[in-house]
Amino acid sequence: MAMGSVSDTLWDVVICGTGLQQSLLALSLSRSGKNILHIDPNDYYGGAEAAFNLQEAESWVDRLATEDKGFFRSASITKPDVAGLSFPRAYSLALAPQLIHARSELLSQLVSSRAYRQVEFLAVGSFYIFKAPSGPEQQPSLVRIPSTREDVFSTTAISAKAKRGLMKFLKFVLDYDRLEQRDVWKTFAGRPLVDFLQEHFKMDAELKTYIITLTLSLDGKITTEDGLSTIYRHLTSMGHFGPGFAALYPKWGGISEVAQVACRAGAVGGAVYMLGAGIKSMATATDEVELELTSGDMVKTKLLVRGNESVGDGPSISRLVAVVGSPLKSLFKVTIEGAPTPCVAVVALPVGSLTTCGEANTSPVYVFAHSSDTGECPKGQSVLYLTTMATSNSKEVLSRALESFLSAMDHDQVPQCLYQLYYEQAAGVKQSRLDELTIDLPGPSLSLSMDDLLLKHVREAWKKVASDTADDAEYMIFTDREPVDDDDELE
Known part of the structure; x- marks a missing residue:
């Protein structure tokens, strides 16, 4: 026309x-x-x-400074004085780096409409918890969350007693919507999931953190009803399109x-x-x-x-997108034989694991680490998407989280940050x-x-x-x- x-x-x-x-x-x-x-x-x-x-990101940040762009505010770009950043078009930084669970209705619709043929989907791999050092001689570390029965059996990160508790919970979730199981949790439905985990499953703080991380709850206060539904989707998505992953990410x-x-x-x-x-x-x-x-x-x-x-009227989020001059290979390992190499790893820095200006973080920080296989950066580099609830000091919290995450990756040679894009996004x-x-x-x-x-x-x-x-x-x-x-x- x-x-x-x-x-x-x-x-x-x-x-x-x-x-x-x-x-x-x-x-x-x-x-x-x-x-x-x-x-x-x-x-x-x-x-x-x-x-x-990178050029488009700069134009976007400049426009935000001069005109109201609705949901976005406080955007800024920082380029540390280090070499390694490639040409602008070598990057593709996502404003909404969302995971798509294998059982998502979106995937069903992309398949039935035949549109999926035009999208290359990549596997989302392991979920990790950041552990802050407990003493001056300790180093920060990342612990992989077991989220399948096989994982629970093989992990050495938790005690035998905790394994039994976690196994019992995972089994419960797979049947949570049956009538007899509903009676167990319905009185907790609108209460925080952590209360249910504490009172019914007697979970310790560490196990509760594992479970909440699987929900990707931004404030850590997801309700029992929503939390059980989210973890059910995660567990039933595992293996749906192949072994070893529950979610996908479009390249x-x-x-x-x-x-x-x-x-x-x-x-x-x-x-x-x-x-x-x-x-x-x-x-x-x-x-x-x-x-x-x-x-x-x-x-x-x-x-x-x-x-x-x-x-x-919902809360806002703060996000920091960082390009790192390292492939962060240890995050993208295949954990199950026959599984595809993952291109995304999820790391949670739990409530209280970071200290900024003498104050501990009151919301978890999530890091989505993307390898160059996503097409979002050149080979040998990675893109990190850090997200937390927006507060008066959330920019400092994310900066501290980035520093802590990178030091946990390699204590001797901390990966270099080449570029940072920060912004806040309000709820619609x-x-x-x-x-x-x-x-x-x-x-x-x-x-x-x-x-x-x-x-x-x-x-x-x-x-x-x-x-x-x-x-x-x-x-x-x-x-x-x-x-x-x-x-x-x-x-």
Whole structure:
């Protein structure tokens, strides 16, 4: 379609923003035959889930300093005076480095819609706990968390008594939703999971930390109901697509890559894409919305779908993205025969394990370590994504966490940090809003793993757009556009 005809067309739907939800909506409508215009005020894809090379990251930070970018604030870049950083396009730093559990509904939809063929998924490996030195002669260390029965049997990190307790808990979780097991935990449902672990399983502080780390709870206060559900997903995801891993990470920038693949499917289906075109003003008539775009175009549509840009009332997170001049090989070892080499490792620095200005950290810090196999940095380097709850001193906490993590990796030759990007991100509104002419999708999730609740809102939007052709049973289920040799293990 020629650009001149953008203003001449009455669009079935205008989708504003190329974040994950809007992009998945474009994917879901890619075979619908609808007239779709997909715009984004940014000059890049992905919205709050974008991935940037170093030059793009610098431009983003500069823009944040001069204009309100909604969810993001306090962004800064630090480049230590050391050699080793490669050229800007050798990096792809993700704003939303979320893990996707193998049992995630997102993966099911990418498989059924055939979009997964365009994404290269990599294995997420082990979870570790950082242990601070207990005395002046001690060194910090990382302890691998056993999260399968085989792991528990073989670990030497915990006592025989603790092993029995952990085994009992893992067995309980696999049946937690059965009627007889529900009676055991339902009185704890809304209380913190740590209370349940303490009172019912008599777990010590160390074991409780292992379990909470598997939930990736940012404040460590996840409820018993949510915690059991999250650990159940982790345990049942283990081995689903192959031995030794429970979660996946998309190569080249994580969730950003999924959003771009979904947009490509929308384009193949006939959607028209315009980057650098936001909504300057809008007016609603009886059965259509008229939009003036920042590009100068006037556009009419039967329905407008956009992401809610309002900041929600939830807590914010602080994130530090660090490029390190070491492959950190010890983190990415294969632990089970036949398993793929992992490209992501998860490390938790628990509450109280760091001291900054005389104060201990009150929330855990999570480090997602990414090897160069993710395509996010050159060979011989790694990217670290550190996340914690935002507080008045969370920037210092993350800086201390980075230092502590690197010293635990190698006491004699601490890996060098080559680059740091710091920013804070506020929570978005969690509910969608639908009326006759507009749909506002919820803000992006701050969760460290893919939140399948977001997919429910995408499905609701799809039903409204495709109302005359919508068949729930056919949602996101497409045949291949052309024959392929199908030997993919995701099938």
